[in-house]
Amino acid sequence: MEHLLAPASSQPIKIPYVGSQEFEADIPTPEYVLMYFKSYLNRNGWTHIFENENPEEIARSLQTWLYFGCLISVFRRVSITIRTRDFVSASYNPHERLVHTTRLRDYIGEWASREGFAVGPVVRNPADLKYLRGENIKEMLNHTFLFLDLYCKKSQSMSEPHKTRMKLIELSVMALGETLCSALVAIYGYEPREMPVWGPSPILEARLKDNGWCVSDSPFFPESLQRSAISATYYFGGCVCPRPRRDHSNCSTSICKNYLQVINHGTYKQKHVSPSCSCADIEVPTAAMDVVGQDAIPVLRWDENTLSVSKAGLQAMYVAMSHVWSDGLGNDKKNSLPACQLSRIQGLVNNIYAETHRASNNDEYLPTGRHENAKVPFWIDTLCVPVGDEDLRKAAIRQMAEVYRGADRVLVLDSFILTLPRSAHIIEKYVRIHLSSWHHRLWTLQEGQLAPRLFFQFEDGPESFYDMSYSERHSLDVRDPTVLCSPLRLLCITELEIFYRYFEQARTDDVHGINIATRMRSCAKYLRNRQTSKSEDEPICIATILGLDSGPLLAQKDPARRMASFYDSVRHFDPRIIFHEHPRLHQEGFGWAPRSFLRQTPDLIAMREGGLEWDDRPELATLIPGGGGLPVRWPGFEVVGLGPLNAGSWAFIRPWVGGNFWIPMQWNYGRQVPWWSYTYKLEVLPEVDEGSPRLDNAASRYAVILPIRLDPDALSGPGVTGILGSIESETPETTMMLSTDGHPASHSMAYSGLHRLPLRYVCRVRVKMPLPDTVPQGCSFAWALVCSGEQEWCLR
Incomplete structure (x- = not known):
């Protein structure tokens, strides 16, 4: 794990070396290394993975094959020779050897030097030898990812100390896989989203918990184009969480319970700048409400005595405030703030323009207005969104996008961010924003993303994303092997800015609505x-x-x-x-x-399933408004003779073959049988927060929609089931015709034309193709009228 960036004070995680043989002993020439890597289990006599093997042997095979085998094979494919001993070192214990990755950065540098970095997206040219090498390496990494999941599942049933040892070796494979994928993207031009997501690791999750982090804090870059779940979690788990929070035992993986506090409007109290302050409460003039009624944006100025109102416009550029009510700047009873808070806010917005910024020669960054001696107008919801008049309030909310998009700058005020000086490191600033209450409220998301220039108020002044990352941008080489191994600094520089600027950059909709579907x-x-x-x-x-x-x-x-x-x-x-x-x-x-x-x-x-992105992108579906349903085209089937099923229960189904009951079922090993001769297993899945669904009416016409065909090579897969309504066509149903070539693309329609089949949603299901010996002969099953991917359903 030494190739990953870590805090100076953190303790390294020791990965034991348990191997008894070296993978590279008989490794072939580069052209054949892929098949040699993939055939490891067969070459070692493992006809069924883990069958009759003890925990020590399973751990050795995991490390020898998926760690050293992957590492050595990837570099061998580009004619770089690596040996197992290059990554093994002695520990303080003379009877223990450890895996050590210090040299990995140098090898990645040599790899990049031989192949050169990609200058654009990968060009899929089978005649290009570099492209073929990239494809081989990509296949090795995907193979490693898929088989690692099998090892991870097996380790769950192991006893100690075997279980911990397996988890450590699994973590080392994840860290290696993530790093090699990062290099693959940079050198060959693959899209980052084509790469698998490595992790999570129980070892790293436990270390985060021990250092006061919440389970919801990992991974730290969930929307990142980079795959960084392991390297980021490894770094942050090595240091104490800077925001002390209460017990996390009831937190979810999506959000910490400390952010779930709901404002009690009956007991809410505003805060003064100082607890000892008792200054007057200043109400906004009624002119502000008049401006809202004119469908305009009111902006304010405070001169220590008077709160004045004007309309926002080209001659009245303003700063919009973004804050959380828990910091004491809200008011649900009237449009007012304490005088001390008005003075503080006016001083902060003036200071944005008074600061001498590092990038003052950058046209994009230059302020579009100067307010050196005048009071800068500002907008804050507490004063500018009317309380008490519902119609005016709705009008103000409807203006919200225009308010933040039209502001010259948006200033974030959060009590946790305010405790950090601007001199702090970029990683500290990222974490401070990431852990702030502001970053976890609903309305602040739109306020940050609509802002043309977003500033954060730190202890000693405001900074934009450009301010924060200015020095890092000029010193960080994105092609440096250190950065490829652990892109944490790069992600802190770029990801928050991308997060809060994404929707402004992607706002232009195309005529087919593709843009809005992606943005949603x-x-x-x-x-x-x-x-x-x-x-x-x-x-x-x-x-x-x-x-x-x-x-x-x-x-x-x-x-x-x-x-x-x-x-x-x-x-x-x-x-x-x-x-x-x-x-x-x-x-x-x-x-x-x-x-x-x-x-x-x-x-x-x-x-x-398996954690990879879908290979294709279906055409968009257009909703029938007013509850008419969503028309979609997917494969699926209607189930005939399905008995009652509850969540967790299952039933066997077989494709209907037009009365040809002589077709053998899948336990016939004598020949290759087509897809329609298999028996499939339909499992009912529990609904999220909805208790236990039930398919309780055997007379109802149930149908299942799948994102994949009834193809033994594609299943298992998720699906949805519902009750079929009447067919929206006067054409009668006809017998389904089945081809006999066995190719899944030959699925025929259950009905004579492309009629839209209405389906009322019931629950989620999963369809599997069980192993032959798990389907008892003579078992009962339901029939399935199978539809191809051209079938249109209207799901309601």
Whole structure:
């Protein structure tokens, strides 16, 4: 683990060397190294992985094959010779040897020197020898990733000390795999999202917990294009969490319970700058409400005696404040603030322009207005969003996007960020923002992402993202092997800025709605660790971020109807959304849709099983508004004769073969049988926060939609099931025709034409192809009328 960046005070994690043989003993020439690597188990007589093997042998095979085998094979493919002993060293214990990765950075440097860095995306040219080498290495890493999962599952059942030893070796493979993937992207031009996500590691999670971090703090870069779950967690787990928080035993992986505090409007109290201060409470003039009523933005100035109001515009550039109410700057009873807070805010916004910034010669960064002697106008929700008048309040909320997008600068005030000086290291600043209450509130997400220039108020002054990273940008070489091994500094420089500028950069919608579908997926990721005191605010906030009109949503008071109205406004969706693992919306026609994006760890678009991205991108689905449902095209089947099933229960199913019952089932080993001759297993999955679903009416016409065909090479896979309605066509149903070539692409339609089949959502399911010896002969099963990927369903 020595190739990873770590705090100076952290204790290294020792990885034991348990090998008894060297992988490189008979390694062939570079052209054949891939097959040699993949055939390790067969060459060593393991016909079934882990069969009749003791824990010591399993640990040796894991390290020899997936650590040293992967390491040696990757570099051998580019004609760099590495030996096991290059990565093994003695410890203080004479009877113990450890895996040591100090030399890995040098080898990566040599690899890059031989191949050269990519100058653009990978060009898939089979005649290009460099491309072929990259493909071989990519296949090795994917193979390592997939088989590592089998080892990880096996180690769960081991006793100590074997279990801990296995976890340490697994961690070393994850760290190596993540680093090699990083180098692969830089040298060959692959997209980072093509790489597997390594981790999480129980060893690193335990170390984070011991040092006061919450389980929700890892990984630290969930939206990053870089794959950094291991290197980031390794670094942060080596130091004490800078924000002391209470017990984390009831926290979730999405958010710490300390961020879930809800403002009690009955007992909420504003704070003065000093606890001993008792200055007067200053109410905003009624002119501010008049400006809102004119569909304009009110901005304020405070001269220590008078709070004046004007309209925002080209001649009145302003600073918008972004804060959390828990810091004491809110007010739900009237539009007022203590005089001391007004003086503080006015001084802070003036100071943004008074500062001499490091990048003053950068046109993008230069202030667009000077307020050297005048008071800088500012906007803050406590004073500018009317309290008491519901119509004016809705008008102000509807303006919110314009408020933050139109501000010259947005200044973040958070009590935790305020305790750090600007001289702190970029990693400290990143962590301080990451752990702040401001970063975990719903409304502050849109405020930060809509800001043209976002500033954070530190202990001794404001800084933008450009300020924070200025020196790092000029000193950090992104192609340095140290950075490729552990890109933590690079991520701290770039990822928060990307996080809060993504939606402004991607705002232009194309005519097919692809842009908004992609942005909604990203928005769901950004909301996973956010909280709001009012659940009905969520669709308003998301609509504002996506550039949608929030007016129709504000007209709906019921949270479920408001969320449904939000989906009607979005209109275009990635059809893979129907397979999500979020709680479902209880609204007629929207059973396919997530009820909320807040505190949801799974991605909105589920990953393929095994942790890899989907290879294809289906065409967008266009919602039928008003609860008409979401039309999607996917493979699937109707189940005939399905008995009652509860969550966790299952049933065997077989494709219907038009009455040809002579076709053998899959336990016939005498020949290769086609997909339609297999028996499949349908499992009912529990709903998220919904208790136990039940398929309880055997007479109902149940159907299952799958993102993959009934292909033994593709299953298992997630799916959704529902009750079929009547076919929206006057054409009668016809017998399904089946080809006999066995190719899964030959799935035929269950119906004669491409008729849209309405389906009312019931629950999530998984379809598997069980091993032949687990399907008893003579078992009962249901029939399945199978549909190809051209079948259109309307999921409601």
